[in-house]
Amino acid sequence: GETVADLTEHGKKVLIAAGGKGGLGNLHFKTSVNRAPRQMTPGEAGQYRALRLELKVLADVGLLGMPNAGKSTLITAVSNARPKIADYPFTTLHPHLGVVRVGPEQSFVIADIPGLIEGASEGAGLGHLFLRHLSRTSLLLHIIDCAPMDEAADPVHEAEALAEELAKYDPALAEKPRWIVLNKIDLVPQEEREELFARLRSALAGDGRPFFAISAAAREGLEPLLNAIAEALDTKRREAEALAGDVRFAEGEAGEPAEEVDLAAR
Template sequence: MKFIDEAVIQVLAGKGGDGVASFRREKYIPKGGPDGGDGGRGGSVFAVADRNINTLIDYRFARIHRAKNGQSGQGSDRYGKGAEDIILRMPVGTLIKDINTDEVVADLVHDQQKVLLAKGGNGGIGNLHFKSSTNRAPRQFTFGEPGQELELKLELKVLADVGLLGMPNAGKSTLIRAVSAARPKVADYPFTTLHPNLGMVRVDQNRSFVMADIPGLIEGAAEGVGLGHRFLKHLARTRLLLHVIDMMPPNEETDLVHEARALEQELKKYDEALYQKPRWLVMNKTDMMPQDQRDEICQAFVKKMGWQDKYFIISALTGEGCQLLTYAIMDYLEQHLPPQPEDPTPEDELANPC
């Protein structure tokens, strides 16, 4: 299935049914009085997070989602039938925004999380409710309310604990293959990875985390060079970034320090918050180095970078150093747990019953 991480849709809730002005007409019962029923409620549109879906492809082609109108009221005290609601199932991690105001409507971060997108209109009132001691034959009734209409932008941001960042062919896909069961495509040409890949890294029986691999960045991505910044949003929910460096690039004239700093600048141009996330340096492809010079070359690179945070020397191809890296990641994630969402208060539940 093709990976689609953005879509624009229109949601239209149903109109409420109209109330009716009616009077009881039966044999032997003159002046039976008002008996007009209320209109039914219009259908609403809900979004539900579903962990079994991993793409927004369904919404790329089905753009308009319209709920039905409520049924009008009828005589003999008969109320109109309410319309059925529409349920839109979306991947966990979908961010929903109002395209006109850029306001966040919902952020689906939990499986089976249900959010109201467009509320159906309330039904109108029949003349049954207008009778009184001074108004014995009311002809008043009200029309049903219109349903909400919104144009929404859907953005899928994958849920992962750790994100891999680096130039094309830095070995990110090979790394995620080495430490997880994910099997992304690996080849010897740039931009082999065309969409994010997720892998579950199991450190021990009850200790695991999710790693995300995104297509590589190159200098000038902010101006659309390469695949641009399009996939950087998938790192927004991560708690730790791994900057993977290819220590043995095919071109000997490549300045690794310049490339690493250029990638940092592209990250900063995209999102300052993403740039400020904890980031570790992972020097990869060290199996291609002379073993007696490996540590010396890597230490020189770290010193030239002026890197002060954690760094690791690995070979994703042979697996050397990968276990040490995954255990360090697991320890970090356990020490820096994300804040847990607070349980809703009774007042919140009453304000947002959906």
């Protein structure tokens, strides 16, 4: 259906349906001669619209991943959010927001949604019901389980399938910056990590997108990830402020040219 309005700022108002025009009562027709008038005019009916209200949470960073990739563990490790965590799929049933603080005066909001599976764009699973909550984010973290319990599971195939589902659901969402974050590295033997990371980096981040390896449960590798996110968001904010300044200057009125004075004639 048609989008009537998108309220993205606190206090923003929009006219959805105009109210009716009031009629004139008998008091309006009272005069010194006609002290008790019986005239009146009917009012006009207001507009009627049937609306569907849709909530989209406001977050700077969104978490994407298959069920049990460790998204809820990550948001718990880095923020004040406390979603339910368990070792079965679809533990998360609704979005969770957490505030991540990386300094005394620097923080950002992160959103966790239910995991996505193949066919999500066609209604499979739960994640597609909540993808709209990621539409306002500036950055997506694609969380990948690099040590799945099912030995037949292929992290590369699952990651590529999720990216395809994202593009099918909303091409604009697929165009957002998407960083690759390997999770559960504590479950990978130390001697196997380098080879595994190199293979997954080549397959999933060969285009140069940021690539991180962490363990949310063991709190390993989180600081570099959070610092990189904070820096990226700060850069985007400064660019947006600079662009807004350019727009204001372009829309402003040019000053009147100064009057030329011939000093030699004086």
